[in-house]
Structure formats: structure tokens, C-alpha cells
């Protein structure tokens with residue numbers, strides 16, 4: 001008989017690092033003739049999220065938006081931890097609104113795809129509706145091994161003693177784990193890891209924005225029960241291709257630079273370095289003698305980031321910066337920048353989306369992890385030959401201030417490293433093959449969609 005058109009609902013979490021891969025996945029599913037409903041938590045934390053979402057929906061009118069209206073929390077629940085983690089909590093507490101929303105959708109849903117941070121909240125809801133629920137893990141497969149194992153590693157006082165060891169895989173040393181996980185006291189991130197990590201086993205499958213040739217050993221360990229005995233299949237569907245729906249920014253400055261000569265510098269949508277570190281970095285970039293395009297971020301949340309560049313950098317440094325590079329404080333269309341022929345390197349915090357955009361475009365990476373999953377990802381950058389990582393730089397500005405001389409030297413080294421340049425291009429070819437016609441990720445996704453048609 002006729003196969004039905006599958007209808008899938010997607011629920012992303014807070015922050016561009018979660019929203020962006022969900023938008024890319026939505027576009028990909030729509031291109032495979034899946035009917036997609038995008039559930040958008042409202043309001044968002046940042047302006048970048050709300051703008052990106054509305055541009056996306058204008059470009060993909062076939063995708064339906066449903067809003068999940070977030071209930072305000074009382075004062076006692078508000079706290080000073082990361083506003084994005086706090087927003088996860090807000091979405092979690094409004095999740096009882098999901099059940100009526102999901103059951104009202106027409107045609108009836110075939111499946112739901114939920115962000116990893118809502119695993120423990122949303123699984124009971126979809127279970128009660130008899131709806132298969134897939135968890136989309138928005139970081140690397142290597143990070144997934146820690147996510148699902150963390151709750152099994154806890155000792156007395158709820159701390160962990162050891163590195164994560166998985167048979168056949170390199171360890172994840174404690175020093176590379178997100179620092180809040182090592183604290184004795186509970187915090188939002190730790191609670192999320194424990195509760196969600198436990199529940200992952202009950203999902204219908206785990207989708208990861210990665211692909212065989214960069215994480216084959218980790219994917220094998222996950223799927224052969226070496227990480228946890230009982231884990232649903234881990235399906236690599238990446239790298240999710242950027243979909244150009246944002247309006248082009250046409251940076252004239254970039255168009256005027258020589259091919260492969262510019263270092264792009266950005267630490268993601270939620271990292272603000274200290275003023276002191278920002279100035280050392282600026283000084284270092286100037287002293288490297290390389291051309292650079294620098295996204296300066298002074299506050300975690302974009303709406304609060306209103307100081308002028310002159311105030312952040314100081315007049316003297318700003319003048320020096322202008323001679324060699326371009327510093328900006330507004331939101332840049334990063335996928336457009338990384339695909340520009342003038343870009344030859346990326347000084348990155350190693351957020352998983354930034355890395356997937358770097359490898360998609362064959363751009364060398366100089367890793368400078370700042371928090372969260374980023375050291376685990378930086379290690380991967382080094383191992384696959386996409387770039388270099390100077391571990392003495394630590395976690396951004398929390399442990400030490402990295403000096404301008406060090407930055408200058410490392411930057412000029414990576415921009416002059418032709419071997420890395422070739423390796424990055426090779427990685428780009430493999431990445432594109434994975435999502436090409438006969439690619440491993442394409443096949444996995446097609447098989448998944450087929451199960452929804454039955």
C-alpha cells in the first residue's frame with residue numbers, strides 16, 4: 001500500500017549552539033519530504049536566536065512553527081548561573097504544555113526529536129502518548145560517551161574520582177570534563193548530566209551531528225555496548241550542512257583580502273572573555289602579523305553587549321587592530337564567513353557547531369576551549385588533524401591569562417602550516433562525502449525516515 005508521509009516534531013533547547021543544528025536538521029528532513037513541525041520555546045535568551053528562527057521560517061514556509069510559551073519562574077528560582085542553563089530549566093518547567101500541543105497536531109506525529117537537555121522531562125510525555133522519541137545530541141559522539149556514563153561514575157559526595165575509560169577508546173581525563181561536573185555541590189549542569197544521561201537509554205535512538213570517518217571508533221564503542229550495555233542505536237547524521245537562510249552580509253573588507261590569508265577569531269555565542277584577556281588577544285593578533293577578522297564578545301548574552309569597541313579594546317589597541325584586521329561586535333553570519341575564500345584559519349572555542357562548519361569548509365582550527373564540551377572537542381580537532389591545541393592555555397581566562405606573545409607566535413605558526421591546510425581540505429572532502437548520495441550519514445538518515453513511514 002501507500003507509504004505515509006512521516007510527520008516529525010522537533011524541540012530544540014536554548015542557545016544558538018542548540019538551535020542551529022535543529023534548524024539544519026529541520027531543513028534536511030524537509031528536503032527528504034518529511035513533514036516537520038518546529039516547536040519554538042518562547043521567549044528565547046538571545047536576540048540571535050529569535051532572529052535566526054524567524055529568518056529560517058521565512059525561507060522554509062513548508063515548516064510549521066508551534067510556540068511553547070514559557071512560564072515565568074518565581075524569584076526564588078532565578079539564580080546567577082549561566083542564563084542558558086537557566087533557560088533549560090525554564091523550558092523544563094513548562095513542559096506540561098507539550099502533551100496537549102503534541103496531541104493536537106495533524107496529521108498525527110510519527111516521531112519526536114528532542115534536544116538532549118530535555119531527555120528526562122520529555123520522554124515520559126512522549127511515552128504516555130505512545131510516540132517514539134529520538135534524542136538529538138548536539139555535540140560530538142565522544143562527548144556523548146561522557147554524557148551517558150557520567151551518572152555511573154559518581155562516588156561519595158557525588159563527585160567523580162576517575163577519568164572516563166571506555167575499552168578500545170582513549171580516555172577522557174577529568175581535566176577535560178566540563179568544570180561544573182567536577183564540583184562537589186550540585187549545579188544545573190551536573191543535575192542535567194545525571195538525570196538526562198540516565199534516561200538516554202529509554203529513547204528510541206540518539207542522533208549525533210557527526211560522521212563515520214572522524215568518529216568511527218567512538219560510534220562503534222557506543223553501538224557495541226562498550227560504553228553502556230543498554231543503549232539505543234546511535235545514528236550519525238552529520239555533518240549537517242549549513243543552510244544559507246540568513247541575509248548575506250557581504251563584508252567588503254573580507255572580499256579585499258588575499259585567498260586563505262585571514263584568521264577568523266570567534267568564541268561562540270555564549271563566551272565572554274575578561275577585558276584583560278580580550279586586550280591580550282587583540283595585542284597578540286596584531287603582533288602575529290596575520291590578517292584577522294575578530295568577533296569581539298564582551299557579555300554572555302548579546303542583548304546586554306552594548307559597550308563600544310573603543311571602550312572594550314581601548315583607543316590605542318583599536319587603532320593597531322584596524323591596520324591588520326577587522327574587529328566587530330555585531331553578530332556575523334559565521335557559515336558565510338567560513339566559506340569565504342579569504343579565510344585560511346579559525347581561532348575557535350571548539351563549540352561543536354563551529355567545528356562542524358570549519359570541517360565542512362576545510363578551514364584549519366587553532367583550538368582554545370573555554371568551557372563545557374570544548375576540551376573534549378579540541379582533543380578531537382588535534383587527533384583528526386584539523387588543527388592544533390596548546391593545552392597550556394587552559395580554560396579561557398579562568399585559570400590563566402594567555403599572553404600576547406604566546407598568542408602571536410601560535411597564530412603565525414598555524415597560518416604558516418601548509419600540512420594542516422592540506423589535511424583540512426581532505427577532511428572537507430570526507431565530510432561532504434558522508435552526506436553525499438551514497439554517504440554513510442545519508443544512508444543512516446534514509447533508513448531512519450523509512451522506519452517512520454511504516
Ligand code: BUP
Pocket residue numbers: 015016017018020266267268269270271295330331332333334335350351352353354355357372
Ligand atoms: Br558568535 C556567532 N555568528 O557571530 P557553537 C556564532 N554564530 O553565526 P556556542 C554565528 O552560532 P554551545 C556569530 O556559526 C554556530 O553555528 C555559529 O554554536 C553561529 O558554540 C553557532 O559553535 C554557535 O556550538 O554553543 O554558541 O558556544 O556552547 O552550545 O556549543
